[in-house]
Amino acid sequence: GAVVSQHPSWVICKSGTSVKIECRSLDFQATTMFWYRQFPKQSLMLMATSNEGSKATYEQGVEKDKFLINHASLTLSTLTVTSAHPEDSSFYICSARPSGGVGYTFGSGTRLTVV
């Protein structure tokens, strides 16, 4: 089945630094990937839609200059949290829908802790 590999699974960084999260589609081409953020005991909130070869579409309230998304190839999308602060600590998870399929495939998620 379709697999999305997400790395790292967890990361601890200092305030003010940047962190890059990668999502790779292993056995299909993902022209579109979706990035979600999930705070403890809350739902998955859509942050942005990543499109291969073009700019990402951000949801209202998500700072595009803080959460940089790059989708340079059909199998890789990256989310960079720039100048991270403790309030950015969260579970970040990507998703893609293989073309021709019905369901969505999720990465394993990244637990970001900013200290």
Added chain:
Amino acid sequence: GENVEQHPSTLSVQEGDSAVIKCTYSDSASNYFPWYKQELGKRPQLIIDIRSNVGEKKDQRIAVTLNKTAKHFSLHITETQPEDSAVYFCAASIGQAGTALIFGKGTTLSVSS
């Protein structure tokens, strides 16, 4: 934009009872409605889904019903077992399937033996 409401937020049942979780959505163009089970710190796990051209779908103890006119869909779990205890999320596609999913706020299901 799409908005998905989910109720109840918590649900406690006895083993063997049925559990029902309900969701409503706002975008009449939505046509894909999955249900996910999520364990703490893990990715959502698809348990059942339904497309808008179908009113009901069943997979063993799990069923989903969809009422497009009323814009609501429900998850039904029969003969609940302790291992069904988890957080369940409904979701709806923004318009056509293939676009992003918008999730409900989740239901914490507890099944006691």
